[in-house]
Amino acid sequence: MKKEIRICGFGGQGIILAGVVLGEAAVRAGYRAVQTQSYGPESRGGAARSEVVISSDPIDYPRVTHADVVVALSQAGYDRYGRDVADGGTVIVDRSLVEAEGVTTAPFTTAAEEVGRKIVANIVMLGYVSALLELIPHDLLEETVLANIPSGTEELNRRAVRAGRDLFLGQRSGHDGA
Amino acid sequence: MARDLDYGRVMAVLGPREQFAQGDVACAYGAILGGCDFFAGYPITPATEVAETMAALLPRLGCAVMQMEDEIASLSAVIGAAWAGARALTATSGPGFSLMQEGIGYACMTETPCVIIDVQRSGPSTGQPTEPAQGDMLQARWGTHGDHEVIALAPASVQECLDLTRLAFDLAEEYRNPVLVMTDGEVGHMREKIVLPGEDEVELRSRSEPTSEPAAYVPFRAGHGSVPEMARFGSGFHTYVTGLTHDERGLPATDNADEHSRLVTRLVAKIRDHEELLTRVELDEQEGASLGIVSYGISARSAAGAVRLARAEGIKVRHLRLVSVFPFPEAAVRRFAEGLERVVVPELNLGQICHVVRESLDGGARVERVSRIGGEMIRPEEIVKALLEGGERV
Numbered sequence: 001m002k003k004e005i006r007i008c009g010f011g012g013q014g015i016i017l018a019g020v021v022l023g024e025a026a027v028r029a030g031y032r033a034v035q036t037q038s039y040g041p042e043s044r045g046g047a048a049r050s051e052v053v054i055s056s057d058p059i060d061y062p063r064v065t066h067a068d069v070v071v072a073l074s075q076a077g078y079d080r081y082g083r084d085v086a087d088g089g090t091v092i093v094d095r096s097l098v099e100a101e102g103v104t105t106a107p108f109t110t111a112a113e114e115v116g117r118k119i120v121a122n123i124v125m126l127g128y129v130s131a132l133l134e135l136i137p138h139d140l141l142e143e144t145v146l147a148n149i150p151s152g153t154e155e156l157n158r159r160a161v162r163a164g165r166d167l168f169l170g171q172r173s174g175h176d177g178a
Numbered sequence: 179m180a181r182d183l184d185y186g187r188v189m190a191v192l193g194p195r196e197q198f199a200q201g202d203v204a205c206a207y208g209a210i211l212g213g214c215d216f217f218a219g220y221p222i223t224p225a226t227e228v229a230e231t232m233a234a235l236l237p238r239l240g241c242a243v244m245q246m247e248d249e250i251a252s253l254s255a256v257i258g259a260a261w262a263g264a265r266a267l268t269a270t271s272g273p274g275f276s277l278m279q280e281g282i283g284y285a286c287m288t289e290t291p292c293v294i295i296d297v298q299r300s301g302p303s304t305g306q307p308t309e310p311a312q313g314d315m316l317q318a319r320w321g322t323h324g325d326h327e328v329i330a331l332a333p334a335s336v337q338e339c340l341d342l343t344r345l346a347f348d349l350a351e352e353y354r355n356p357v358l359v360m361t362d363g364e365v366g367h368m369r370e371k372i373v374l375p376g377e378d379e380v381e382l383r384s385r386s387e388p389t390s391e392p393a394a395y396v397p398f399r400a401g402h403g404s405v406p407e408m409a410r411f412g413s414g415f416h417t418y419v420t421g422l423t424h425d426e427r428g429l430p431a432t433d434n435a436d437e438h439s440r441l442v443t444r445l446v447a448k449i450r451d452h453e454e455l456l457t458r459v460e461l462d463e464q465e466g467a468s469l470g471i472v473s474y475g476i477s478a479r480s481a482a483g484a485v486r487l488a489r490a491e492g493i494k495v496r497h498l499r500l501v502s503v504f505p506f507p508e509a510a511v512r513r514f515a516e517g518l519e520r521v522v523v524p525e526l527n528l529g530q531i532c533h534v535v536r537e538s539l540d541g542g543a544r545v546e547r548v549s550r551i552g553g554e555m556i557r558p559e560e561i562v563k564a565l566l567e568g569g570e571r572v
Contacts, residue, residue: 020369024198027371033198035369038553041223041307061483061558062368062476 001031002055003133004064004086007125008077009097012044014122015073017148019050021126022136025144026054029136034062047076054135069132071125072098073108090132094121106171111163120160123149127164138165181384183213184239185377191238195374201339201366202227202269205295205359206235208343209267211375213382214293215241216264218255220248220274223307224363225297228269249274253281253294260290261419263410265347265382269295271363273304275314276321282356283322284421286445289398289406291350291385295343295359297366298526300553309553310363312475312526316533318358319504325442327449329456330358330504332475336370342501344375348383349456353448354405360503362526364476364555388415398441399426404448449505458501459510467494469565470518470543472511472535474500476555477524483558484524488565495565503531508538515543522569524548524556529572546571 005022009015016037023035033054040046051064066086072078072093078100085091095105106128112121123145130141142161149157189195192207199207205228209217217232219225233243242259246252249270256266270278275296285292298314300306314321318330329349331342339361346357386407388395397417398406409415418428423438431437449456462485469488473481478499488495498514500507515521521543523532529547536545546569550556564570 020198023369027198033371035198036364037367039308060479060486061555062364062370062479063555065557 001135002053002057003068003135004066005052005054005069005071005129005133006049006064006067006081007051007071007073007129008047008049008081009073010044010076011039011042011046011048013048013073014119015048016050018122018126019052021141021144021148022130023052023054024148025130025136025141026052028140028144031056031135032059034059036062047074047080049077049081054133069129071129072100073121073125075099092128094125104171106167108164108167111167112160115159115163116156120156123157123160124164124167127161128168129164131165131168181213181382183211183380183382185380187239189374191235192374195376197372197374198369199336199372200227200369201333201336201361202297203231204336204339204372205269205343205361205366206231207372207374208340209293209347210235210239211340211380212293212344212347213265214267214347215239216256216259216266217242217268218244218246218252218259218266219268219270220246220252222249222271222274224299224310224366225269225271225274225295227366228295228297232267249277250280253278253285253292256292256294257281257285257288257290260292261411265291265293265351267293267295269297271297271299271307272301272311272314275317279317279321282328283324283326285356286322286326286328287421288419289354289408289445290356291354291408293343293346293350293357293359295361298360298362300551306553308363310366310476310526310555311551312360312362312477312530313551315360315503315525315527315530318360325446327446328356328358328504329353329449330360330502331458332360332500332503333365334475334478334499334501336365336368337372338501339365340372340374351385352383352405353452354385354408355449358504360475362476392416396426397428398424400444400448403452404444453505453507454509456502456505457507457510459507459514460499460501461514462497462499464489464494464496467496468517468519469494470496470498470515470521471561471565472498472500472514472521472523472531474503474531477526480556480558481524481561484561484565487558488562493562493565500531506534506538511535511538512542515539518543520565520568521545522548522561522564524561526550526556529570
């Protein structure tokens with residue numbers, strides 16, 4: 001088993017944190033994982049990319065070569081990476097941030113606002129992607145999220161990661177097909 | 179100073195033995211597990227996390243961390259601390275590494291044990307701060323002026339960031355020389371699972387202390403393996419430390435050709451004569467191969483991917499990963515290349531270690547480079563293509 005995930009957006013969206021949590025949770029679930037990142041010199045606003053490779057076997061080349069999952073939280077990210085996906089792979093975009101045809105769209109930002117704050121859109125997305133991958137038990141993911149966020153925001157993040165999972169499960173059962 | 183690591187106390191600060199950690203953080207962990215008790219530095223992307231981690235952890239062990247005004251001062255502080263008995267570290271990236279060349283030369287000349295981590299980024303000058311590169315490799319070897327030798331290690335994984343930084347302290351102490359940990363922005367910012375060593379794995383090797391009485395102590399008289407015994411400042415031994423050519427007493431002898439030749443020849447020999455002992459390589463052998471890859475650092479991960487792809491297509495290839503890069507493991511590279519027709523060297527620069535490989539093989543296998551600069555890693559397919567069709571010659 002090997003899965004390659006690429007998350008792109010802009011600095012400040014928590015793209016890198018989402019990749020870190022996904023990688024750490026995969027390791028806690030018993031897989032090998034490498035998380036890499038690429039960003040500009042700006043702390044906010046520049047293009048940001050976080051990649052995670054999860055495998056049952058040792059990982060040599062650490063970056064994504066054939067993305068199984070591409071998530072775009074910015075138009076620029078989608079325009080650059082939205083077509084660079086393996087056969088049978090999935091491209092997901094945040095429907096309020098990216099205009100795209102023929103890909104999966106999900107309301108990460110809207111769902112984040114519903115659970116409390118737009119800032120947790122990355123955690124909603126993480127819950128969604130992990131549910132899609134079906135590698136990491138949700139409880140383990142939630143535990144890893146809580147270990148990586150500022151204290152005092154546990155409840156917000158718990159709601160966010162659950163909202164993301166539920167978004168995926170809802171889409172899969174056809175309630176919110178895109 | 180012979181000393182033991184207080185393992186329980188250190189682990190209480192470092193946390194669980196298994197972690198999903200970043201390369202820079204792993205370097206800091208490796209330093210602390212290597213007995214590091216002083217850090218001085220100046221922040222710079224992509225090395226800042228080393229300083230941040232040291233600043234967060236080292237004071238909890240009762241040790242000092244200083245943010246200096248620049249990188250020259252950082253290495254100077256490290257050198258001073260080392261003479262006071264510390265196992266001292268600084269960490270930087272290209273622009274800071276350039277400034278530190280002065281201090282590296284001083285540390286070589288004064289035989290000061292110290293560890294310098296260079297998390298390489300794209301240069302020259304300030305270049306691309308957030309992008310990885312391997313463009314400082316020959317600067318590590320020849321950046322400071324005059325004849326000298328350095329020890330340089332190149333981690334290819336987050337685990338190795340920890341292991342090799344830890345090793346660097348032992349080597350610095352043993353050889354009384356600067357040891358350079360040549361990591362890069364990719365492995366420095368990458369996260370992987372690491373396993374911290376157990377209590378029975380953390381024995382420290384320390385510098386040799388004077389065995390004579392203070393009155394009979396000759397500070398720069400070569401002892402075991404050409405390395406003099408080192409008296410800590412304040413321990414009652416007279417020591418004079420200067421970057422000028424000095425005699426065995428440490429006193430300037432700048433107009434004495436014999437003294438200069440004796441000193442600098444010994445400084446070079448104490449490292450070069452131990453090439454085999456300092457060599458750390460990882461060989462992935464394949465019978466009947468005529469193609470080979472010599473790699474180091476993060477590009478070794480691309481090379482390992484290339485080996486996997488090539489062998490899946492029935493292409494026979496041998497791979498040598500240099501874990502230690504300097505002193506250059508010439509004998510190991512020669513043995514590796516026996517029977518090979520082509521050796522390619524993937525690097526995130528326009529050709530640096532490939533020159534040293536070529537010089538080592540001296541007319542043997544054809545040595546070509548696979549280069550990538552600008553921030554992306556070399557893809558395994560590019561190395562396979564170079565193996566089959568040839569890489570770039572110069």
